[in-house]
Amino acid sequence: MQTLLDRPASQPALPPEGDDGRALYIRGLLALRNGDAEGAAGLFIRALRWQPAHRGMRRNLVRALLMAERFAEVLNHTNVALGATPDDAELHFARGTALNALGRHAQACAAFARALALQPAHAPSWLNMGNASADLDDLASAETLYRTAIRLDAALPEAFASLGHILTLQGRLPEAIEACESAIRVRPDFAPAHWNLAIAALSGGDLKRGFAAYEWRKRHPRYRTDFPAIAGLEWDGRNLAGRTILVRAEQGFGDAIQFARYLPAIRQAGGHPVLVCAPSLVPLIQTLPGVCAITTADPPPAYDFWVDQLTLPTLFGTTLDTVPAPDAYLSADPVRTAIWRQRLPPGRKVGIALAGNPNHPDDRRRSIGSERIGALAAIPGLSFVNLRHGPSAAGPGLPDLSRWMTDYAETAALIANLDLVIAVDTSVAHLAGALGKPVWILLPHAPDWRWLRDRPDSPWYRSVRLFRQPAPGDWDSVIAAVRQALDGAGY
Numbered sequence: 352m353q354t355l356l357d358r359p360a361s362q363p364a365l366p367p368e369g370d371d372g373r374a375l376y377i378r379g380l381l382a383l384r385n386g387d388a389e390g391a392a393g394l395f396i397r398a399l400r401w402q403p404a405h406r407g408m409r410r411n412l413v414r415a416l417l418m419a420e421r422f423a424e425v426l427n428h429t430n431v432a433l434g435a436t437p438d439d440a441e442l443h444f445a446r447g448t449a450l451n452a453l454g455r456h457a458q459a460c461a462a463f464a465r466a467l468a469l470q471p472a473h474a475p476s477w478l479n480m481g482n483a484s485a486d487l488d489d490l491a492s493a494e495t496l497y498r499t500a501i502r503l504d505a506a507l508p509e510a511f512a513s514l515g516h517i518l519t520l521q522g523r524l525p526e527a528i529e530a531c532e533s534a535i536r537v538r539p540d541f542a543p544a545h546w547n548l549a550i551a552a553l554s555g556g557d558l559k560r561g562f563a564a565y566e567w568r569k570r571h572p573r574y575r576t577d578f579p580a581i582a583g584l585e586w587d588g589r590n591l592a593g594r595t596i597l598v599r600a601e602q603g604f605g606d607a608i609q610f611a612r613y614l615p616a617i618r619q620a621g622g623h624p625v626l627v628c629a630p631s632l633v634p635l636i637q638t639l640p641g642v643c644a645i646t647t648a649d650p651p652p653a654y655d656f657w658v659d660q661l662t663l664p665t666l667f668g669t670t671l672d673t674v675p676a677p678d679a680y681l682s683a684d685p686v687r688t689a690i691w692r693q694r695l696p697p698g699r700k701v702g703i704a705l706a707g708n709p710n711h712p713d714d715r716r717r718s719i720g721s722e723r724i725g726a727l728a729a730i731p732g733l734s735f736v737n738l739r740h741g742p743s744a745a746g747p748g749l750p751d752l753s754r755w756m757t758d759y760a761e762t763a764a765l766i767a768n769l770d771l772v773i774a775v776d777t778s779v780a781h782l783a784g785a786l787g788k789p790v791w792i793l794l795p796h797a798p799d800w801r802w803l804r805d806r807p808d809s810p811w812y813r814s815v816r817l818f819r820q821p822a823p824g825d826w827d828s829v830i831a832a833v834r835q836a837l838d839g840a841g842y
Contacts, residue, residue, distance in 0.1 A: 372401030376408055383411060388418035406435060413445050425449035440470035444479070451483045459483040474504035481513060488823060490517050508534040512544040519551045520797040522804055527551040542570040553800035561800070562665040569659070577601060578659065586656035588666045591622030594655040600628035601660050604759070604778035607632055608785050609801070609811060612676040613663035614642045625652060626660070634760035635782075638682045677813045679787025687764035694755070695768055696734045701837075702766060702783070703727070703749065704738040704774040705793070716795045717776045719826050724748060726830050727773070730837055736769060738762070738779050773833060776802070784812030791836070793829050796820040 379394030395412035402408060409432045416425045429446040433439065447462030463480035466473060481496030494517055500510040511534035518527035528551045534544035545567035553561030569578045578601075586596055596617060600607040607628050617624040618641040625643045626636050636644035645651065658666070667675070706718040725748070727735070737749035740756040756762050762779065763786055766772060772783040772790040776799055783790035792809075794802055794817055802809060802817060809815040816836075818829050 372398045372405070372408075375401070376405070376411075379408075379411060379415070383415050383418075386418075388415045391415040392419055392421070392424075404435075406432070410439075410442070413442065417445050417448060420452070422449040422452040426453065438469055440466045440473060440476075443469065444473065444476050447476070447483070448479050451479065451486065456483045456486040460487070472503055474500045474507050474510070477503065478507060478510045478513065481510075481517075485513070485517050485520075490521055493517050506537055508538040508541045508544055510534075511537065512541065512547050515544070515547040515551060519547065519554060522554075522797070524551050524555040524804070528555075540570075542567045542572070542575075546571050550800045554804055556671050556803055558664065558669050558671060562661075562669065565661065566665065568661075581657045583654065584656050586658040586666065591617060591620045591656075593621060593623075595623040595625060595652065597651055597654040597657040598624055598626045598663070599657065599659050600626055600632070604629065604632065605776075605781040606661065608635075608681070608759070608778060608781040610660045610663060611636055611639065611785070612674075612680050613660070613667060614639055615680065616663075616667060616675050618642065625654065627651065631758040634684075634758055635681060635763055638684070638760070638763075639680070671810050674810045677810060679785065679814075681763065681782070681785040683763040683767035683786060684760055687761060688767045691755075691761075691765045691768050694752075695736065695765075698734055699732065700734045700736055700769045701727075702736045702738040702769045702772040702774070702779075704772070704777055704779040706739060706775065706777075713799075716797070717799075719775055719793065719830075723826060723830050726834060727837070730834070733837075736765070738765070738772065738774065780815075781812075784809070784815050787814050789814050789816070791816045791818060791833060793826075793833065794819045796823040796825070 375394050375398035379391045379398060382391035382394060392412060392415040395408055395415060398408050399405065399412065409428060413425055413428050413432065416428065425445055426449040429442045429449065432442050433446070436442065443462050443466035447459045447466060450456075450462055451459035460480055460483045463476050463483065466476045467480070470476070477496050477500035481493045481500065484490075484496060485493040494514065497510050497514040497517070500507055501514070504510070511530050515527040515530035515534065518524075518530060528548055531544045531548035531551065534541055535548070538544070545564050549561050549564035549567065552564060568574045581597070581599065583597075598614065598617075607626075611626070614624045614626060614636070623641070623643070625645060627645055627647055627649075628636060630646045630648075633644045633646055636642060643652075669675070703724060705724060706714075724735070735749055737752055740751075740753040740762075752765070756765065759778075759782060763782060766779075766783050766786055766788050769788065772779065772788055773793070774780040774783065774790060775793050780790055780792045790812070792802070792815055796819070798819065801811060807817050809817060818832050818836075820826065821828050
């Protein structure tokens with residue numbers, strides 16, 4: 352679909368009869384004041400066709416596009432505007448914000464540095480430069496930048512919340528929680544601060560507080576669209592005896608597998624759980640006695656209540672000591688398991704999954720290059736089995752089994768035939784743990800909250816052993832530790 356920005360020159364888009372550039376500009380300013388960023392942007396674009404050199408129109412178009420998160424267009428228009436006014440701090444700030452959103456973090460830092468050279472007391476520039484530095488994994492610089500933003504504007508909740516995030520990444524959890532609490536004092540309804548507090552609390556093992564704060568994910572700007580309204584009553588922990596409860600899976604496949612442990616708990620409370628999940632998970636979930644699983648495309652059965660899957664730990668009052676089913680709670684289909692037994696070589700077998708979904712926002716930190724498999728696969732007497740599937744399955748130098756791994760029930764049957772699984776933090780690791788299979792999980796220095804901090808085991812899966820990076824990016828030490836453990840365990 353063409354817009355006024357990309358129409359060919361031979362097809363000019365003139366404003367409607369009776370409009371002129373000034374009228375359009377005024378209407379755009381009113382729309383921007385009322386929070387209608389898209390409407391304002393459209394009006395400013397039309398106004399600029401009458402007066403393309405009007406600096407105020409261009410500046411306010413940049414403001415509207417930034418508010419609408421149309422970052423590529425922000426970049427285009429700031430580049431044009433800076434040609435006329437190269438010392439405009441606001442335009443450099445907008446340009447840096449757009450560059451960072453587009454993944455060009457080093458260029459963003461340079462743009463913010465220019466903005467700050469022109470306007471040193473502009474707290475949002477310090478904040479957003481901190482965000483860009485954090486995206487470059489320069490946490491020390493990010494901390495300094497966030498603290499400077501706070502010093503300049505102590506009423507900037509984004510700076511406190513962002514500080515809490517990078518302190519969590521550094522394992523400084525009490526400080527992280529304190530920073531998030533400061534953001535919440537400034538703006539009690541600021542969802543990202545509650546979210547960051549949840550991650551810090553969960554990482555520290557305070558599951559009660561962490562999961563309560565985790566409910567703010569449903570209001571977080573990044574995630575709230577994942578929670579469309581559901582008809583009926585949301586379950587609040589009341590008596591379930593004889594009631595059907597619709598459970599909505601959320602987030603990734605690993606989350607759906609990890610928190611499937613609560614479905615039998617609903618059953619034990621007298622309820623009839625129905626999990627709505629991705630089609631590839633349905634056959635696996637159906638191995639849980641008394642549990643129904645349907646796809647998101649299936650019409651749901653009649654139900655009494657509904658609940659989001661990661662709300663269940665709060666409703667069941669989960670603590671580190673009361674995690675349900677830390678041993679096996681899923682099982683592999685015996686017929687599929689027998690078929691896989693015929694496909695695999697005899698002897699000791701170790702499954703390998705050193706990379707996850709490349710679209711995961713943190714995949715660059717959690718996945719390991721396939722070239723490192725050679726350091727493990729050289730161990731004599733072991734057969735290594737590729738547990739990756741899809742487009743990336745051919746990378747590890749092991750046979751691609753994708754054509755048979757059609758859903759998670761098939762992967763479960765394959766894992767049931769293995770002696771050990773070695774994986775990074777992916778759904779395969781969760782599946783192995785849920786099956787009770789010994790699984791060694793290789794973690795980055797700042798792992799996901801569910802793996803806690805500074806411990807080799809997990810309260811979620813008793814069969815898990817954790818291998819952690821001693822420093823950011825240090826996979827060599829992790830691989831060496833895994834190799835030594837393989838030798839010591841007699842594999």
